[in-house]
Amino acid sequence: MNPAVDALDIDRDPDAYLRWHGALDESAADALLSQRELALRAAVRDVVAHEVAPRAAAADRDHMFVHESYQELAKAGLAGLIFPKRLSGTGDTNVAYAAALEEITAGCAATSLVYMTQMHAAYPIMVAGSDELAERYIPSLLTGKAYGALGITEPNAGSDVSGLHTVAMPCADGYRLSGAKTFITTGDRADVIICFATVDRSRGRAGITAFVLDGRWPGLSRGTPLSKLGMNGSSTAELFFDEVEIPADHLLGEPGGGWSIVMNSVTKSRISAAAQGVGLARAAYTRTLCALKRLHGSRLPDDAAFALATLRGQILQGRLLLFSVARQVDLAGDPPVGQIGIMKQSCTDLGWHAAREAMRILGPYGDIIDLGVERCLRDAKVTQIYDGTNEVQRMLIARDTTRAVKEL
Numbered sequence: 001m002n003p004a005v006d007a008l009d010i011d012r013d014p015d016a017y018l019r020w021h022g023a024l025d026e027s028a029a030d031a032l033l034s035q036r037e038l039a040l041r042a043a044v045r046d047v048v049a050h051e052v053a054p055r056a057a058a059a060d061r062d063h064m065f066v067h068e069s070y071q072e073l074a075k076a077g078l079a080g081l082i083f084p085k086r087l088s089g090t091g092d093t094n095v096a097y098a099a100a101l102e103e104i105t106a107g108c109a110a111t112s113l114v115y116m117t118q119m120h121a122a123y124p125i126m127v128a129g130s131d132e133l134a135e136r137y138i139p140s141l142l143t144g145k146a147y148g149a150l151g152i153t154e155p156n157a158g159s160d161v162s163g164l165h166t167v168a169m170p171c172a173d174g175y176r177l178s179g180a181k182t183f184i185t186t187g188d189r190a191d192v193i194i195c196f197a198t199v200d201r202s203r204g205r206a207g208i209t210a211f212v213l214d215g216r217w218p219g220l221s222r223g224t225p226l227s228k229l230g231m232n233g234s235s236t237a238e239l240f241f242d243e244v245e246i247p248a249d250h251l252l253g254e255p256g257g258g259w260s261i262v263m264n265s266v267t268k269s270r271i272s273a274a275a276q277g278v279g280l281a282r283a284a285y286t287r288t289l290c291a292l293k294r295l296h297g298s299r300l301p302d303d304a305a306f307a308l309a310t311l312r313g314q315i316l317q318g319r320l321l322l323f324s325v326a327r328q329v330d331l332a333g334d335p336p337v338g339q340i341g342i343m344k345q346s347c348t349d350l351g352w353h354a355a356r357e358a359m360r361i362l363g364p365y366g367d368i369i370d371l372g373v374e375r376c377l378r379d380a381k382v383t384q385i386y387d388g389t390n391e392v393q394r395m396l397i398a399r400d401t402t403r404a405v406k407e408l
Helices: 014-023 035-062 067-075 094-107 109-128 131-142 201-207 258-296 302-332 337-365 373-383 390-406
Strands: 148-151 167-171 174-185 192-198 208-214 220-222 236-247
Touching (some): 014 035, 014 258, 035 094, 035 109, 067 109, 094 109, 094 258, 094 302, 109 148, 109 208, 109 258, 131 192, 167 192, 192 201, 192 236, 192 258, 208 258, 258 302, 258 337, 258 373, 302 337, 337 373, 337 390
Parallel strands (some): 148 192
Antiparallel strands (some): 192 208
16 A cells, blocks of 8 residues: 555544644634634534544545435534524524535535535525425424425526526416426435426516425426536436426415525525635645645645645635625625625635646645545536536626726
């Protein structure tokens, strides 16, 4: 065996994981967190070190759903941070959620994807559903008793949500749903599905309507999980609806009110993606340092040290952006769409860039599977695609800039 290419201690030894990640925290970023938020981050990091990170490599290699990892976070009461206590949450801030998701991602990006999808499924029910719907479905999502999915993307309607083809036709007792969704995270096993469909295609956005579906209802079927580049511990599948009967009380908001629910949810989902980007950048950086110390001892090669210095600054900038935008959401509601776009695009581009740079710094060791840096690269790519592609984010940022110029 060549010890230079064996799995890193941070994957096998929780104490080593905690020591490395604690030592590499940045005081400038920590200054943006309250004592409660710091304590929550520490609690999440401890669960990740002991229960999540040690399972990550095997989940990726074997394409095994990270059920145990998510269950450990839920069991510790860490899966419902932005939800009220009456719904099995903890009533914490968006900043706490961002810091927690960054920590989970640094240990296992696939687990972070399952974690955030649970939140994304529960959130529309909280903001637009009846109290009865919220009490029926949200606690089971946050305690890990059920898995959720968000059904937006369709084969012919990706970033253009207003072009949905899935149709919900009114009937005597509610609606009948027909159509298909694709690239649905946890879609193959979801017990609760938030589905967006149109009640009148001619009305465009004004026809989009949101529903809560029970995964056991007749007429709902699922495709085989899709093979992917990364996030292999999370499943992605197609959903098919053949005259699925939806009771009227499973409507979220009003008929035709789904577009505002989508937009309301976008802020949360883009905070999630941004936190993943920062977490993946941190993971790539930390893994590279660990590998270099194994290869060279405490004296790092100058070229590697200089390259890592640049990465360290970029990661700190990403964390500051993530926390500051999340804080603005906590204080003032949704910030301008341009700021959300800058956060999502910048932080997810950071994850991709940091992983590529880490592989370059490690040279011939960069693509060694047991070192885990190449996994960071594979996992990072999809964060630039989902929750609004980064090309879409740049378009939104450009529009926001144009509006600002017009007002000068």
